[in-house]
Amino acid sequence: MFRGFWDTLQSPIIGLSPMDGVTDAAYRYTVAKTSHPSLIMTEFMNVEGLARGAVSMLHAFKYDEIERPIVAQIYGSEVDSFYKVALMVCELGFDGIDINMGCPANKVARRGSGAGLIQTPDLATTIIKTVQQAANDWAKGKTPEEADIRPKIIRAIREMRPTPSARRLLPISVKTRIGFNTVTTESWISHLLKAKPAAITLHGRTFKQLYSGEADWEEIAKAAVLCKKTDTLIVGNGDVKNIQDAQDKIEKYSVNGVLVGRATFGNPWFFDGYSPTPQECAKKAIEHCETFERIYPERLFFNMRKHLAWYLKGFDGARELRVKLMQSNNSDEVREILASFL
Ligand SMILES: Cc1cc2nc3c(=O)[nH]c(=O)nc-3n(C[C@H](O)[C@H](O)[C@H](O)COP(=O)(O)O)c2cc1C
Structure with missing residues (x-):
């Protein structure tokens, strides 16, 4: 299995979780300049909007070299749009592509995107395979013009990245939850593993829970057992409070790493465990x-x-x-x- 930058990360992996409205380019830059996350993910970006030519949405894909490894997160439900946007992400020089299958917001999940994909598992694996195919095609030389990407998007990408990115294969990962209305960790993760994603980040809550209650790390541990039988890495997520807590959870629940979201608010020092004055x-x-x-x-x-x-x-x-x-x-x-x- 191709895992790209994931294979170069030092253990344990402790990365910045994607957060819409929070992890914009200014926040990511500030975190990367202040401490040392293993990897950073962008806010999620809608594939249907981008595929239809919404140039203004590309702002979420601005990044600085100091953020590497930097992963672009995308969401949606239309397979063709995923293909096009995956190609855009490759052109923009990202280190990886993450597919959001966990967002519980009504406007996302009720349309069958984000956590909504937990209810359409076959579509979910088709999307993973499509994004893998796009990454492969791009690595072998496919151009945005050949993929029928809107000319105004191509122009905007070339402005953002005047020097073309070197062709290389990008790893494809998934970020999801432990179920939709009920906990279905094992059947859902087993299904995702069939598409061989490089990594799965698992937030220990269902769609229905939104952000209430506590993340269920015992469920994350069950997913870890399944992933360990494959080459897919497992990254736990939910309620990590500090670096010590991250290390404890990685060990206790046998995951390859964690992504941390809310505990980094107002604390770009988080990843170095420093307490600022x-x-x-x-x-x-x-x-x-x-x-x-x-x-x-x-x-x-x-x-x-x-x-x-x-x-x-x-x-x-x-x-x-x-x-x-x-x-x-x-x-x-x-x-x-x-x-x-x-
Ligand atoms: C304001 C906010 C925005 C979020 N946006 C995203 C997103 O764009 N993509 C995603 O995968 N998860 C998103 N999440 C979920 C977080 O990445 C993470 O899974 C969740 O907050 C649990 O981790 P934590 O307890 O460390 O915050 C968001 C969470 C918050 C609080």
Whole structure:
């Protein structure tokens, strides 16, 4: 089985989980500059929209070299669109492609995408095989024009990446949950394994649970037993609190690694296990704002405000500061508000 960059990762694997509205290019850059995740995933991106030519969606696929290995996550339910978008991801020079089969949002899952694919397992494996085929075809020289990708998307990709990416095969992975309405870990994971993904990241909750309750790591351990009989790596996910917790869970549940999401909020030091001082948090918040303005001059600053609230967790007088920061409109204003901490 081809596992690409996954085979080069040092053990244990502790990576940044994809989070829509959070792990944009500015956040990923900030994390990669501040600590050392084993790998990083983008926010998920809809294949149908991109295949139909929604150029504006490509912003999620901006990245910096320091983020490598960087994996693009995609979601949808149309097989042809997956093929085209997989080819786009290859052109953009990513290190891997991850297929989202876990998103519980109604607008995603009720349309048969994300966690909805748990209910259509044959479509799920067809999608994995299609994306693998696209990666193979691209490695062998297939061009976006030959794949009938919209000219405006091709132009945008060439602007984002003026030097063509070297042709190479990319590994295809899946991120999913332990079931839809009920826990069906073993039948679902066994089915996915037939398509031979390079890795499966398993969040220990069902679709129905959304983010409630606790992630069930015993179920993740059951999936690990199945994956260990194959060449597919198993990555656990859900409620990892800190680096020690990550290492404990990797050992206790026999997974190859973990992806961490919410515990990294306001804490780009997470992957080095460092506890920052309030002054360091304030400086990092400003740096993050500046990075956001550099990468996304066209995007509204309010996208940054939730991050600012997270950086402030545990500060003296945080409530008052938060109120001010929630009205800030640029990095200069943020610097002024946080001046007493610098
Ligand atoms: C705000 C938010 C956005 C998310 N977006 C995505 C996404 O785009 N793709 C995905 O696979 N999972 C997404 N997730 C799920 C996380 O990647 C992760 O599986 C989940 O939060 C459990 O891990 P944690 O307890 O470490 O946060 C999202 C979670 C949150 C909180």
